[in-house]
Amino acid sequence: MGAQIRVYRQRIRSVSATKKITRAMELMAASRVVKARTAVLESAPYTHALTTALSALATHSNYDHPMTTEVENPTRAGVLILTSDRGLAGAYASGTMKESERLIGELRADGKEVVPYLVGRKAVSYYKFRGRDYAAEWTGNTEKPQVERARAISERLIEDFLRPTEEGGLDEIHVVYTRFNTMVNQQARVLRLLPIEVVDAPEDANHDGVKDILPLYQFEPNAEEVLHTMLPRYVTARIWTCLLSAATSELAARQRAMKSATDNAENLINTYTRLANQARQAEITQEISEIVGGASALAESK
Amino acid sequence: MAPLQVELVAADREVWSGEASMVSARSVEGDMGIMPGHEPTLVVLAEGEVRVHGTDGPRKVHIDGGFLSVDQDKVTIVSEVVEGIDG
Numbered sequence: 514m515g516a517q518i519r520v521y522r523q524r525i526r527s528v529s530a531t532k533k534i535t536r537a538m539e540l541m542a543a544s545r546v547v548k549a550r551t552a553v554l555e556s557a558p559y560t561h562a563l564t565t566a567l568s569a570l571a572t573h574s575n576y577d578h579p580m581t582t583e584v585e586n587p588t589r590a591g592v593l594i595l596t597s598d599r600g601l602a603g604a605y606a607s608g609t610m611k612e613s614e615r616l617i618g619e620l621r622a623d624g625k626e627v628v629p630y631l632v633g634r635k636a637v638s639y640y641k642f643r644g645r646d647y648a649a650e651w652t653g654n655t656e657k658p659q660v661e662r663a664r665a666i667s668e669r670l671i672e673d674f675l676r677p678t679e680e681g682g683l684d685e686i687h688v689v690y691t692r693f694n695t696m697v698n699q700q701a702r703v704l705r706l707l708p709i710e711v712v713d714a715p716e717d718a719n720h721d722g723v724k725d726i727l728p729l730y731q732f733e734p735n736a737e738e739v740l741h742t743m744l745p746r747y748v749t750a751r752i753w754t755c756l757l758s759a760a761t762s763e764l765a766a767r768q769r770a771m772k773s774a775t776d777n778a779e780n781l782i783n784t785y786t787r788l789a790n791q792a793r794q795a796e797i798t799q800e801i802s803e804i805v806g807g808a809s810a811l812a813e814s815k
Numbered sequence: 816m817a818p819l820q821v822e823l824v825a826a827d828r829e830v831w832s833g834e835a836s837m838v839s840a841r842s843v844e845g846d847m848g849i850m851p852g853h854e855p856t857l858v859v860l861a862e863g864e865v866r867v868h869g870t871d872g873p874r875k876v877h878i879d880g881g882f883l884s885v886d887q888d889k890v891t892i893v894s895e896v897v898e899g900i901d902g
Contacts, residue, residue, distance in 0.1 A: 555828040562824050562893045566857055566884050660826045660895055730886075733858040734844050742859045743882060746895065753826055 515796045521789035525782055532778035538601065539771035545656065546696070546764040553693070553757045560750050567747055569730055570740055579675060580744045581709045587684035590625045591648070591673060592617060593666065593706070593752075595690040595759040596633035598655045603770035605691065605699075605763055606635035612701035613689040620687075628683060630670065632756075648673070658760050663753035670752075671745055674707050683707075690755040691762035697769065699762035706751060709744065818870055819851055820889045825897040830876065837868040838890050840883055849885055856885045865892055875899070 594613045596606045613636075617627045629647040631637050633655045640647050649669055651662060676682030686707040691699050732739045818834040839848040841863035849856075860881050867874045881894030 552827065556826065558822065558824045558829040559826050559893060562822070562884070562891045566882065566891075566893070569884075570857065663826070664895065729855060730884075731854055731856040733842055733847075733856060738843070739857050739859050739882065742880075746881070746893075749895065750826065 515792060517792040518789055518796070521785050521792060525785045525789065528778050528781045528785065532775055532782070535771045535774040535778060539768055539775055542764045542768035542771060546761060546768060549657070549757065549761040549764055550693075553754075553761060556750075556753060556757055560754055563743065563747050563750050567743055570732075570736065570743065573730055573736070578740055578744060580671070580707060580748075583708055584678075584684040588625055589628060589678055589681075589683050590620045591628045591630060591670060591683040591686040592620070593630045593670065593686065593688045594632065594636045595688065595755060596631075596636040596639075596655070597759075597763045598634040598652060600635065601770060602763055602767035605766035605770075606633070606639075608701045609689055609691055609759075610636065610639050612703065616687060616689060616703050625684075628673075630666070632666070655756075656760055656763060658753070658756035660749075660753060663749050663756055667745060667749040667752050670706070671748060688752070688755050690759045691766075693758045693761040693765065696765050699765060704751075704755065706748060709747065817851055817888060819849065821867055821869070822889075822891045823865070823867070823876065823897060824891065824893050826895045830897045831867070831874065834870045835867045835890075836870060838865070838883075838892070839868075840865040840892065842883075849883075849890055851888050853885045853888075855887070856883075858883045858885075860892070860894070 592613060594609060596609050600606065613629075617629070620627050629640065629645075631640060631647050631650045632652075634652045637647075637650050637652060651666060654662065670683075670686055673681070674683050674686055678684055685705065688704045688706050690702060690704070692702045693699055818836055819838060821831070821833060821835045821838060822829065823831040837848055837850050839846060840858070841847075841861050842858045843861045847858065860878065860883055862878065862880045865876050865878055867876075877898045878892070878894035879896045881892065883893070884891045
């Protein structure tokens, strides 16, 4: 066998092996993305219940909580960046990092000091590589987030938020995450987590054109205490929603990236197969012409 | 009297929903029972057991704290972690 063919065959073998891996990753991401989307749907009743209760509370009490109060001159801003642990998901992690850089640039331009909080090994290595400081990191399990993770993040963020600014507290906190729109469209987004913007309950007109009046609630033990327990849970719920959305986006991005990798591998295999066939054919042609040439030389020499 | 519409919601899923004649839970100030016709209330719940007397039998779950809202015979129990739903 000619050296040329051997090289092509070797390439085909190696590309097929890669193709098997990318195909497997594609299928895995595809099946996990379905689970992740169900998880998003299943978290909806909780968020809904919290939001309803909170807006009822906001309409009926005038109590100001530090978590809902805007600071007049915000000087320190926290930025929570949600990325993935692993790569091979196309532009997923870099898209989020780019959006976070944009946000940080904007905050700095407003004269605020930025404190980053990182989720996912990709964000951590991005910051370590550039030798930048960050306040906290959470890594592992970004594909399948747990509620405990959301709670850990929210506890830390609220603790830092409630500390006075002079002691290293934060005046506002933003979240950069990737919003899952559709299987083919995910978008890096910024969301302001704290202080919470209290929007009064939307005054929906029902079928008869009569406005639904929110009932006058009785609070136990009192409105202040209810607000006090509910706000941290609301923050956790929002972080949880972001984590789930980011995980779904990561999987969808990975599935797409692996699909195109598999397609590319297929194309490469086709090209190499053609080249190998051509080389083999050329070898045979050469051998035939050598034999014919040799035979005619023998015949002439007689 | 019309039964209560009960929803038991955890952070990652809706644990149970259905009709019940009574719900009892431990608030931060002590145990309380909710029956149909209760006034609209928002209660902070302590860690403990929530008992739902469903029309199809009683249920008991353990929650890690949360809150409960009652509004027009619709009861929503919200907790981050809900454990052990049994018949």
